[in-house]
Amino acid sequence: MECISVFDMLKIGVGPSSSHTLGPWRAAERWLQELKDDNVFNTVTRIQVDLYGSLSLTGIGHATDLAVMLGLSGSDPEYIPTETIDIIIASITNTEKLVLGNEKIIDFDMQSEIVFNKVFLPFHSNAITFTAFSMNTEIHQSTFYSIGGGFVIKEERTVDAENQELKSEFPFPVDKATELLAFCKSENKTISEIVLENERSLRDDKTIDHELQRIWQTMLDCMFTGCHTEGTLPGGLNVRRRAYDMHKNLNIEMPYVTSQDWLQSIRQSEVKFRQILKWVSCFALSVNEVNASLGRVVTAPTNGSAGVIPAVLMYYMVIENHEADFKHIKQFLLVAGEIGSIFKKGATISAAMGGCQAEIGVSSAMAAAALTELLGGSPEQVMIAAEIAMEHHLGLTCDPIGGLVQIPCIERNAMGAIKAINAAELALDTDPKNAKVPLDKVVETMWETAKDMNNKYKETSEGGLAVRVNMADC
Numbered sequence: 001m002e003c004i005s006v007f008d009m010l011k012i013g014v015g016p017s018s019s020h021t022l023g024p025w026r027a028a029e030r031w032l033q034e035l036k037d038d039n040v041f042n043t044v045t046r047i048q049v050d051l052y053g054s055l056s057l058t059g060i061g062h063a064t065d066l067a068v069m070l071g072l073s074g075s076d077p078e079y080i081p082t083e084t085i086d087i088i089i090a091s092i093t094n095t096e097k098l099v100l101g102n103e104k105i106i107d108f109d110m111q112s113e114i115v116f117n118k119v120f121l122p123f124h125s126n127a128i129t130f131t132a133f134s135m136n137t138e139i140h141q142s143t144f145y146s147i148g149g150g151f152v153i154k155e156e157r158t159v160d161a162e163n164q165e166l167k168s169e170f171p172f173p174v175d176k177a178t179e180l181l182a183f184c185k186s187e188n189k190t191i192s193e194i195v196l197e198n199e200r201s202l203r204d205d206k207t208i209d210h211e212l213q214r215i216w217q218t219m220l221d222c223m224f225t226g227c228h229t230e231g232t233l234p235g236g237l238n239v240r241r242r243a244y245d246m247h248k249n250l251n252i253e254m255p256y257v258t259s260q261d262w263l264q265s266i267r268q269s270e271v272k273f274r275q276i277l278k279w280v281s282c283f284a285l286s287v288n289e290v291n292a293s294l295g296r297v298v299t300a301p302t303n304g305s306a307g308v309i310p311a312v313l314m315y316y317m318v319i320e321n322h323e324a325d326f327k328h329i330k331q332f333l334l335v336a337g338e339i340g341s342i343f344k345k346g347a348t349i350s351a352a353m354g355g356c357q358a359e360i361g362v363s364s365a366m367a368a369a370a371l372t373e374l375l376g377g378s379p380e381q382v383m384i385a386a387e388i389a390m391e392h393h394l395g396l397t398c399d400p401i402g403g404l405v406q407i408p409c410i411e412r413n414a415m416g417a418i419k420a421i422n423a424a425e426l427a428l429d430t431d432p433k434n435a436k437v438p439l440d441k442v443v444e445t446m447w448e449t450a451k452d453m454n455n456k457y458k459e460t461s462e463g464g465l466a467v468r469v470n471m472a473d474c
Helices: 016-039 064-072 082-095 159-164 177-187 191-200 207-227 241-248 258-267 273-293 308-320 326-346 360-376 380-391 409-428 441-451
Strands: 013-014 046-053 097-100 104-107 113-118 124-132 137-148 149-151 296-299
Touching: 013 046, 013 191, 013 207, 016 064, 016 124, 016 149, 046 064, 046 082, 046 104, 046 273, 064 082, 064 113, 064 441, 082 097, 124 258, 149 241, 149 409, 177 191, 177 380, 177 441, 191 207, 191 360, 207 241, 207 273, 207 308, 207 326, 241 273, 258 308, 273 296, 273 308, 308 326, 308 360, 308 409, 326 360, 326 380, 326 441, 360 380, 360 409, 380 409, 380 441
Parallel strands: 046 113
Antiparallel strands: 013 296, 046 124, 097 104, 124 137, 137 149
8 A cells, every 4th residue: 555645745845847847856866866766977078968858849838848857966956946947047048068966077968869759768758868878888677656745666666565665664555535434433533633643653753844834835925925926937827927917906905925924814814705706716726837937836646736625724724714824734734645645546647648637637636625624614514625626627638739848737736626615615514425426436436537538638748739729829
């Protein structure tokens, strides 16, 4: 049984994509370690990177090539100052030199040594192969698969092995929603309390709180940055940032210099129903505009869906409960992470495998469930909220124009957040005895839908809006 931590589902990284940016970045880091472990790092004179499947088809728009170079350079996506990204890339491009692992300078021409292969490998649609040479002799090769949400595996090692290498067995192991509900009943605990006990088997309370604080602060800073940054998104679609204008039209001007001051200023303003819709949309858009600009975000569970959970949590803090504090934030994130792990285990969180239902649909279910517990819902109602949110995202395709995580991705985060709030309200008004569709059945249905979906609607830019809208006309 997989032991997936909340911190696996909510990772701090750099946009625009968890599967196409963060995953390849982490794969490059792991490959560098393999070179060192095999004692060949110091003999490397040249490397080649081959991208396959969806990584190849939408790699340029998702900055996969840039992520690979940053990973090979030894930069960490969680901590790299985002303002230095362009400087590092420009240096590699202009000098055709790469400081491998930040230790060894080698020749590197990205045009010839990052190869976009328009074919799919059988194991997974997101594949990347690294090959190292000493002079003209191949000395090492490894293939990795980016399976969504920043998770990276190798074919010869199962997902179970990947997780068990890092994690011991949880006291309350969960693969399905029914198992989680059974633990809640037998232990007389809420979902967040069960999840917290699992996390305590991996790390102490101080570390858990510190890391959850860091995740929330990254989300808050991301929204703050997005709401205060004007201009056009990079990539060629000429998409104007909308969060800045929405925020300017909504915000009652008050003095603030930090994201925390900003949060308090919004809490002090009177917000009516139509403004609530606009605020939630503004929060979601702001995150994904930062994501589209190679900014720092939290995968929730992916970069492309990173705006839903912070937007709904902000809704709770600025609309539902002005006294909300870290205790509520912690509770929200614990529930959200657990619901996301159920979808990952039973289906997928990769758009390249399941379409956008696997990203926006899952994030909406995570947010709906977490909000329901904060609003006083029972564990059964939490599951109902997650089910409702996903049920109304089933079949959602992934067809990004130009392979960019912009259209329709950014707006979909706003829609996913609004649906999550609506799902929570519907769940709170539902008697669990009258619920007809269990969450586990929706997870199974989502996976069946994913397998039946035509590949051109799975993050390939070969169908839907991606072929109906010409980038040149944008």
